[in-house]
Amino acid sequence: MGTDQDFYAGGADTAEGKVFTVTGQDWDEIAADMGDSDAAERIVVNMGPQHPSTHGVLRLILEIEGETVTEARCGIGYLHTGIEKNMEYRSWTQGVTFCTRMDYLSPFFNEATYSLGVERLLDIEDDIPEKAQIMRVLLMELNRISSHLVCIATGGMEIGALTVMTIGFRERELVLDLFELITGLRMNHAFIRPGGVAQDLPPGALDEIRSFVALMKKRLPEYAALCNANPIFKARLENVGHLDLEGCMALGLTGPVLRSTGYGFDLRKAQPYCGYETYDFDVQTWDTADSYGRFRVRLNEMWESLKIIEQAADRLAKLEGAPVMVADKKVAWPSQLSIGSDGMGNSLDHIRHIMGESMEALIHHFKLVTEGFRVPAGQAYVPVESPRGELGAHVVSDGGTRPFRAHFRDPSFNNLQAMGVMSEGGQIADVIVAIASIDPVMGGVDR
Amino acid sequence: MSDDKPAGPEKSVEQPAVEQSPENVPEAFGEPGLEVRAVGERQGMFGVQGSGDTSGYGGLVAPVVLPGAAQRPYGGWFDTVADALDPLIEQVVIHRGEITFHIHRDNLLAAARKLRDDPDLRFELLSGVSGVHYPGDAGRELHAVYHLMSFTWNRRVRVETAAPDGDPHVPSLVPIYPAADWHERETWDMFGIQFDGHPALTRILMPDDWPGHPQRKDYPLGGIPVEYKGASVPPPDQRRSYN
Numbered sequence: 001m002g003t004d005q006d007f008y009a010g011g012a013d014t015a016e017g018k019v020f021t022v023t024g025q026d027w028d029e030i031a032a033d034m035g036d037s038d039a040a041e042r043i044v045v046n047m048g049p050q051h052p053s054t055h056g057v058l059r060l061i062l063e064i065e066g067e068t069v070t071e072a073r074c075g076i077g078y079l080h081t082g083i084e085k086n087m088e089y090r091s092w093t094q095g096v097t098f099c100t101r102m103d104y105l106s107p108f109f110n111e112a113t114y115s116l117g118v119e120r121l122l123d124i125e126d127d128i129p130e131k132a133q134i135m136r137v138l139l140m141e142l143n144r145i146s147s148h149l150v151c152i153a154t155g156g157m158e159i160g161a162l163t164v165m166t167i168g169f170r171e172r173e174l175v176l177d178l179f180e181l182i183t184g185l186r187m188n189h190a191f192i193r194p195g196g197v198a199q200d201l202p203p204g205a206l207d208e209i210r211s212f213v214a215l216m217k218k219r220l221p222e223y224a225a226l227c228n229a230n231p232i233f234k235a236r237l238e239n240v241g242h243l244d245l246e247g248c249m250a251l252g253l254t255g256p257v258l259r260s261t262g263y264g265f266d267l268r269k270a271q272p273y274c275g276y277e278t279y280d281f282d283v284q285t286w287d288t289a290d291s292y293g294r295f296r297v298r299l300n301e302m303w304e305s306l307k308i309i310e311q312a313a314d315r316l317a318k319l320e321g322a323p324v325m326v327a328d329k330k331v332a333w334p335s336q337l338s339i340g341s342d343g344m345g346n347s348l349d350h351i352r353h354i355m356g357e358s359m360e361a362l363i364h365h366f367k368l369v370t371e372g373f374r375v376p377a378g379q380a381y382v383p384v385e386s387p388r389g390e391l392g393a394h395v396v397s398d399g400g401t402r403p404f405r406a407h408f409r410d411p412s413f414n415n416l417q418a419m420g421v422m423s424e425g426g427q428i429a430d431v432i433v434a435i436a437s438i439d440p441v442m443g444g445v446d447r
Numbered sequence: 448m449s450d451d452k453p454a455g456p457e458k459s460v461e462q463p464a465v466e467q468s469p470e471n472v473p474e475a476f477g478e479p480g481l482e483v484r485a486v487g488e489r490q491g492m493f494g495v496q497g498s499g500d501t502s503g504y505g506g507l508v509a510p511v512v513l514p515g516a517a518q519r520p521y522g523g524w525f526d527t528v529a530d531a532l533d534p535l536i537e538q539v540v541i542h543r544g545e546i547t548f549h550i551h552r553d554n555l556l557a558a559a560r561k562l563r564d565d566p567d568l569r570f571e572l573l574s575g576v577s578g579v580h581y582p583g584d585a586g587r588e589l590h591a592v593y594h595l596m597s598f599t600w601n602r603r604v605r606v607e608t609a610a611p612d613g614d615p616h617v618p619s620l621v622p623i624y625p626a627a628d629w630h631e632r633e634t635w636d637m638f639g640i641q642f643d644g645h646p647a648l649t650r651i652l653m654p655d656d657w658p659g660h661p662q663r664k665d666y667p668l669g670g671i672p673v674e675y676k677g678a679s680v681p682p683p684d685q686r687r688s689y690n
Contacts, residue, residue, distance in 0.1 A: 077652040085662050089683040120543050249571050249598075252626030263598075270601050371689035378514050378542045381594050381605065383574070394577040394592060398487060398511045401689045405662075407577035409594065409630075414575065417629050446652055 047431070049078045055154065055435060056442035060419075062428065069431055072423045074416055079446040087406045091372030092118055093333060095403055097190040099393070102408060103444030104187055105150050108143040109386035110393075110444075111192035112136055114406065116273055116382035117395035118194040121375045124326055131322040132196035133274045138209070138312040139182065139191065140274075140384075141305040145216070146175035147387035147439075148298040152223065155295070155436035159236045164226060171219055174212055181205055184337075195332050196325035201316060209313050213306050220306075223299055237292035241422040241434030244289045251418045255389025255411055256301070257438060259285045260293035267385035279308050291437035298387075298439075331373050334365040372401040381409075388412050388439055408447060412440040485510035487583030511583065514542040521546065524602060531565050532558055547605040552617050555608050559623045562595060562606070570595040570604065573624035576631055578638035580663045588612040589640050593620070593627075610640060619645035637662035 047060040059075035083102055087095045099114045100107040119125050153168025176186040182205055183191040183198070191198045227233045243253065245261040258265055264283040268276040284300035286293035325332040334354070338347040354362040377399040383392030389411030396405040415438045422434040489511055492504035500506075516538045520526055525546050529539055535558045538549040550558045562570040574594035581588055587609035596603050610617050619642035620627040631642040632651040639660035642648055650657060659666055670682025680686075 077650075077654070080652040082661065082668075085668060086683070089668055089688075091689075120545075123543060250625045252572055252574065252624070254572070265598060271603075377512060379547070379579075379592070379605070380543055380545060381574075381603070390572075390574060390596075392574060392594065394575075394594065396579055398489075398513075400489065405577070405579045407575075407579075409575035409577070413629060413633075414626060417626065 045428075049075070055440055058416075058435070058440065058442055058445075060431065060435075062431065064428060067427050067429075069423050069426055069428055072420045072431060074419050076413075076416070076442070076445050079442045081447070083447050084406055084408065087403050089402065091401055092375055092403060093193055093368075093372055095406060096193050097188075099406070099408065100188050100190050101443065102447050103386070103388070103391070103410060103412065103441045105147045105441050105443075106143050106386050106388070106391075107187060107189055108136070108139045108192055109384055109391050110408070111190065112140060112274070113382060113384045113386075113391050113408075114393040114395065115192050115194045116384070117380040117393045118375060120380040120382055121378055121395060121397050122194065122331060122373075123376070124195065124328065124331065127326050127328065128196055129323045129326065130275075131200075131316065131319045132324045132326075134312050134315050134319070135182075135197050135201065135324060136192055136274045137276065137279070138309060138316065139179075139197075141308045141312070142175050142178055142209075144305045144387045145302050146172045146179075148302050149175070151298060151387070151436070151439040152227075152295065155433070155439075156227070156233075158432050158436050159233070161227070161230075161233060164223070167219070167222060167226075171216065174215065178205075178208060178212055181208055193325075193333060195328070196323070198333065199336065200321075200324050206313050206317055209309065213310055213313075216302075216306055220299070220302060227295065228299075234292060236433055237290065237295060237437075238288070239290050239292075240426065240430045241291040241294075241437045242289055243418055243422055247418065247421055251414075251421070253389065253415050253418055255385070255387070255415070256294045256297045257415060257418070258389065259283065259297050261285075261289040262287040267383060267390060271383075273382060273384060279311050281305075281307050291433050294437040294439075329360075329364050330368075332368075334361065334368055374399060374401055375403075383409070386411055388441070388444075389415060391444075408444075410444040410447065412438075412442070412444040413447075416440045416445060485512055485583070486581045487511035514540050517541040524600070527567055528562075528602075528604060531561060531568055535561070545603070545605060547607050549607050549609075552608045552610055555606075555620070556618045556623070558606065559593075559620050562604070563623055568597065569599040570597045570602075572596040572598060573620065573626050573630075576620075576627060576634050578634040578640055578662065580638055580665075582664045584609070586611045589615050589638055591617050591634060591640055615640050616643050617641070618643050619648075621645055636660065639663065 043064050045062045045064055047062055049057040049059040057078035059078065061073045061075055062069050063071040083098050087098045090098065095114060096111050099110045102110050119128065149168045149172040153165045153172070156162070156164025156168065179189065180186050181202060183189040243257060243261070245263055247253070248258045248261055254265070262285050264285045266283040269283055281304045284297050284304060286296045334350070336347045336350055337345065338349070354365050375397040377397050379394065379396040381392050381394045383390045390409065391411050392409040394405070394407040394409065395403060398404040418438065419435060422438070423431040426434070487510070489509045490507065491500070492507050517540060521529060521539065521541055525541065528546070529536065532548060535550055535554040536548050537551050540547040540549065548558070562568050572595065574596060577592045577594070579590040579592060581590060589610045589612060591608050593606040594603065595606060608617055617640055619631055621631065622644065628646070629651060631645050632648060634640050635642060635648050636650045636653050637660055649655065653661065668682070668684040670684065672679045672681050
């Protein structure tokens with residue numbers, strides 16, 4: 001091989017178009033050459049999949065002309081982990097442990113839509129204890145706050161507003177502390193399960209929640225003060241990522257993007273689940289159909305979530321000691337954990353009950369933990385309003401102890417289709433803002 | 448499986464069969480008299496297979512039957528939608544308050560157009576496409592399940608269409624619902640259903656050169672045995688399963 005050959009370049013296999021070989025310091029010649037050729041030069045830029053501004057491992061394929069994006073496409077699948085396939089090899093209760101990891105910023109919503117679907121197939125929707133439903137609402141609304149905070153925080157960081165990021169994560173940490181107190185984990189809780197929730201509220205949780213709400217009422221105005229009328233913030237967000245109602249309808253967009261067009265559609269109001277019809281809250285809309293509108297919708301929705309959390313906390317205060325799992329012993333997960341001197345572990349009361357007191361309890365425990373329960377054959381789809389829009393689990397059973405198929409309609413996956421429409425014709429820098437306003441979570445997109 | 452069935456007692460010593468009270472009979476789906484279609488077969492119980500089966504349950508064979516067809520009147524707005532779609536419907540299933548219209552793939556485009564444009568229907572939102580693989584449903588192995596919602600009427604329906612494994616073609620709904628674009632690509636990627644008329648039916652989650660369609664039932668989950676404290680734990684798809 002001669003010295004003029006480049007080992008690393010391999011063979012130039014390009015069959016069409018002009019090939020430029022750049023070896024350094026010959027830019028003038030290249031530029032002169034380009035002047036000769038026809039103007040149909042396409043510049044395709046790969047942004048990501050590891051770019052810090054693309055919300056996880058999202059790859060953007062942008063065709064640009066100067067600073068203007070003429071065509072934009074997404075490449076996804078970098079975080080595909082086969083969760084849906086894996087769920088087919090575990091029991092119905094274990095499925096929660098998998099789906100909670102999909103959209104990792106809103107785990108409770110994944111668990112809730114899956115559990116609601118399984119409960120519908122089991123025909124126990126009306127038997128879920130009231131306290132379990134209220135705890136689900138409480139956790140989902142806390143989760144909505146933490147998810148919106150991450151959206152606003154990372155969205156701010158990407159346009160250079162680092163203070164928005166630091167305060168966003170500061171408040172999110174408080175929500176995660178509450179999750180840790182209630183479920184034992186900051187993420188991947190597997191707490192909402194078919195039949196109810198895994199555990200009762202720990203002592204003191206309601207006080208912590210109330211002090212969190214009081215603190216958030218002081219902190220949320222900081223976001224408004226920092227951003228709402230900030231000329232730089234507005235200049236970056238206003239009229240960027242525009243998508244009107246027709247576009248949302250055609251591309252199936254839901255959630256804050258749809259509500260930023262002025263259409264107040266919210267599944268919590270339109271098709272209530274978990275008793276949302278009994279809570280007093282408003283659906284927040286904006287009428288600009290742009291990134292700024294979506295930011296304001298999210299900011300206002302956090303206030304509404306605080307309202308719901310307060311109501312849920314008041315109701316929970318009256319339900320001390322009430323059951324949190326369905327009474328049917330053939331479905332209810334038998335074991336309750338307890339906190340011992342060495343952390344979370346087996347409940348000694350429960351072990352005494354199954355080993356010394358009740359043969360039936362032992363049988364139920366053994367059967368449910370090893371085999372699980374059977375779910376009548378059929379299919380169900382119970383969507384919930386996640387922070388990003390309609391999240392639904394299509395749950396199919398063949399009458400066995402495992403899901404025959406569980407498919408998640410993830411709002412991030414669907415909404416990311418609008419990326420091209422939102423960014424084509426705009427500047428490269430606005431692509432980032434448009435994507436941040438969709439708020440895609442790649443764990444949910446790729447599943 | 449019949450070989451493994453333990454020899455039962457002689458006919459002469461067999462106890463007379465207990466008269467079956469209604470609660471001992473498996474629940475019959477759908478309206479009586481209508482044909483129910485088995486989509487598969489469940490064998491054994493408690494995961495026992497082969498010669499290790501001393502329980503006798505390993506020889507059990509039961510059909511997997513999905514909820515059967517409903518009969519008119521369906522009640523409420525279900526009839527409104529069914530009337531509008533009537534000649535295009537193969538079967539209507541109502542289960543747990545959700546209505547499913549089984550529509551032959553040849554009629555799918557016409558039905559979708561009607562569902563979107565008819566002022567009495569107005570299903571503006573296609574929530575997504577979900578593939579389901581029923582290997583035991585001969586001639587209809589691959590199902591594509593669409594969830595539709597009407598903002599105008601606040602209603603939800605499910606539309607299901609099927610294609611045989613040998614001819615996995617279903618018309619694409621992208622011309623009617625542009626939102627179906629990625630969902631159909633995902634269903635192609637995972638199940639191998641070809642959506643005719645899709646603008647660019649390429650893989651979306653798996654790598655472009657991936658062989659096979661991972662979420663089909665004949666595609667193994669994969670995995671390796673894991674050693675833990677001296678014991679070897681088999682991968683999930685090879686563990687004992689409680690079917």
